[in-house]
Every structure is written in C-alpha cells, then in structure tokens.
Amino acid sequence: MDSPSALLPFCLAGIAAGLILLWRGFGGYRNAVTLGDTATSRIDSLAAGEVRISGTIEAGEATLVSPLQSVSCVWYRAKVRSRDHDSTEVFAEERAVGFRVRDADGGRIRVFPDGARIGVSPRFDEGTGLMGDAPVGLNLRTGSAYGPGAGTGDEAIDRETAIAALLTVRAPTAWGPGAGAAGDVPDHGAAAEYEESRLEPGDVVTIVGMALPFGHLPDPFGADRMDRAGDPLAGLDDPMVAAEVADARAAGTLLTPEEAWGNAAIPGFGIGKPVREPELDPDADVPAVAPAEDARDAAARFDIPPDTLVLASVEGSPLLIAEGAPEAAVAREQSRFLVGLLGAMLAVVSGIVAAIILGRTPT
C-alpha cells in the first residue's frame, strides 16, 4: 500500500456494509420479537386474531416447480447473478401458492401466502465452476411453474417417479433461453451464481399472523398465490380479455362454472379422478368416478366454509413465515440482529479509521 489514503475506499465500503448489516439486523430484531413474544396456539382450538402456529407444510390444490432445481414446493425465491464486475441480476423470481399447515396434534389450517414475509435460508447456493461447468444440483425447470397438489396421484407411482428422477443422470445445463427455463433470461454466456430458497411439503414452519374466517378474505383467489415474476393469470386484467369475458357473460355462457369450463369444473377431473361422470366423446376412455370419500376430500379441498379460520396477510399485519420450529426461528433472527450490531461496530470503526486517514492526509 503506497499511502494510508489508499485505505480510504475500504473504510467507506466498511461504513456502507456496516450500515446495511445494521439495517438488516433491525429487521431480524423485529422478527425475533414477533416470533418469540407470541405463544404457540393449537390449530384445533385457534381463536381469531393474531396467532402463532407451528407445524408441517402440506400441499394444497397445487404446488410449484422451482426454477433452478425443479423441486416441488409451495414457495420459492430464485436468483441468478452473472459473475461480471457489477454482478448483474439476470433472473429473479418469487412465487407461492396456498398450502396447509398441520400441527403436532393433527390440526390443519389453510395459509394464504400473498403479502407474507418469508424468512428461509437458501437451499441451493452455488456458482459455475472454474471450467465453466454447471454446478452440481442445478436442474433447470423445463415445464410449467405449477405442479399438481397433494393426494393427486398414486403414492406408489410417485415413489417410483421419485426414484427414477434421483437415478437419472442429466447432461450439464447452462443458464439461458436454450435451457428452456421459465422466464425471460438473457443469454449472457458468462459464469453465474445461483441461489434458490424454498418451502417444500414436509418442511416445518412457524407462522405468526392473523387468523380470520375465510369469508372475511376480500380476495381469496388473489391471496392464494404470490407471484413476483409476472402473473400468469394477469391476462384477466387485460382490457381485451375483460371485454371478451363481459361479452361471454352477456351472452349467458358464463353463468355457472359448469357452463364456463365444462368437464374442467368437475372436481378431480384434471387428475383423472372426477367426482361425477364427465361428458365425453363416445370414443374417449371414460375415467372411473372417484368414490364418495374422494369426492368429499375434493370438495373439502376446493370449498372452504366461510367461517373456517385461515391464515392470511391483512393490511398492516403481514404473515411472517419462518422455517423450522419456533425456537430455531427465533434463534436465527436473533443471530441476524447480533450480526447487525457487529455491522454497527464495523461502521463505527471504519469511520474512525477514515477520520484518522483524513487527519493525516496533507491538504
């Protein structure tokens, strides 16, 4: 180092980094207090209002397929950054679909994720290798971002499929449009850093938020999904689509779901287990009508009684979803706060060193 003033940029960087850490630490403190100061309620005896529950995630009507590892999940946040000098973010996507949480006593509650603050550590955090090879575990999504929900297939088949997927050797994939990944990703052809956080069925989560009757949700459909990448159903807001829907309604063709969607309105039809006989072409294979028990399950999954308590974000009180049991979630947020305090110290020390350097620099 030629002169002490060469350290000045590092000091300024230290101040900036310290203040950012401090800001994030404040967020950790707030989350730790929210999570730690609320007692866990049993889902079966839940009362409306702010509650904390903890349990295992169960898939709802649909699941998601994560973009970087193609894993079935109910929420993901994925980012790809190029390794150029300014670490350009070439891909960022966050999505969630409604899911259920089952606690240790067997109680279940539906969670509507829109607007939730989700604190989950990355499950996949890798970069391109030195030789430009794709990181181990990268398995780019090649189809729809949405997958089937729980109980929509034969368990034995699911197991076989899972084993086959595990044993399949895939050719290395590179990030870009040619890879067939969802999203409009520029083909930068450079090394990249991949990061993906997920919540999967079977994960333990702790949630603090408002329990309210389902009938009180102003927009259940909107609350049931979070999409921070471009809404696949946003077309419904398009003026042309809206006009066509209005025309169809005026023509009387959208009076009931059956009239609008035909067989697709029959619960279970899409998964080959219709709960009543569909109207099909005489030459088509007729699927067996699901037994009464399946029909009840399907109805319960798709029709939530209006007085059933659900968890959803309301204005001024977003859901806070953290991975793990309550104690682990609180400890993680407290660690963030401690890191924030260290950041404050870093900022102060960097400021003092910068002042010493400036004091010694001849004017």
Place this chain on the structure above:
Amino acid sequence: MTPTPATAAAAFALVVLGVVALFLLLGTYNAIVALRNRIAKAWANIDVALRQRHDELPNLVEAVRDLMAFERDVLLEVTRARAAYSANDPVPAMAATSDVTSQAVRHLFAVVERYPELRSAENVATLQAEIARLEDVIADRRELYNDQVFRYNTRIGQVPARLLVPLFGWRPEPFFAATKDERSNPRAELSAD
C-alpha cells in the same frame, strides 16, 4: 467552522450508537405493549369459552335431571360450580372456579355413563360433546394464556425492559391457575347451601 475529521468521526460514532439505543428503546417498549395486548386477547378468548360453558351447563342439567333423580348431589355440584362463576373475579379465583366446574362436569359425565337411557339420548350426547369440546378449548386457551403471561413476566424482568419498568409501571400478570388459598377454599364451595 469546518469540523475536523476526528470530530466528524466522533459524531458519526455517536449517531450510530444513538440510533441503536433508540431502536432498542422503542423496540422494547413496543414489544411490551404488544405482549400486554396479547395477554388481554388470550384472556378474552378464555372468558368467551368460560361463558359458553356457563351457558351450556343448565341445558345439560335440565336434559338429565328427570332420569337422574337419585343423583341429586352430582347435579347440585354442577349447579353450584356454575353459579360461582363471576366475570369480575380476579384471574386466580376464576381459575379455581373453573377447576371446580371442570371437576363437577367430569363427575357428571362419569355418572351419565351409568344410565343407558341417557347415553342413548341424542340431545344429551350432543350437549356432552359440546361441553367436552369447550373443556378442551378452555384447557388449550389456558395453556396459551399462561404461556403468554410467562413471556411477558420474563420480558419485564430482563434488561433492557427491566430498566423501563419504573418509568411505565409494568407489573407481572397473574397466571390462570388457582393459588394455594383459592385451591383450598374455592368460591364454588363457599357458595354451597
């Protein structure tokens, strides 16, 4: 006057420390207020369940009275326990009353089992199921309330909240549990004729 680098550094350090201290102060105050509100809500939820049980018990007693003419003591026990409920009682006294009522209800349920006519009566079964459900709800919400009180009492006993206690007069809240005195002398027994 242009501040020297040393003065600027000192001012910066003080501002950072001040921001952290202020954040902790406000964060602690807000956390205590939130805790107190959660306790109030948890208590209100218990009270709702206690009132529901209070309203359901006469229906059950009425439904079984004719067939249980020889079990007058059991019915009287339930009636006395119910009559002892007062929404204005302090929390430990209400806990004691609730315990006595739960005990009387369990006793009544056990006696009902000895009467096949009662067991098969649909309205009795429905009332029994509803009261049993309310007993479960009361037990769960009691646990939740006590957990919330524990968190609050612990928080105001620890630094930094401990330093704010003299300023705001926060006091420990009672648990929903009968004290030793209440257990040995519950209101339900006092009101027996």
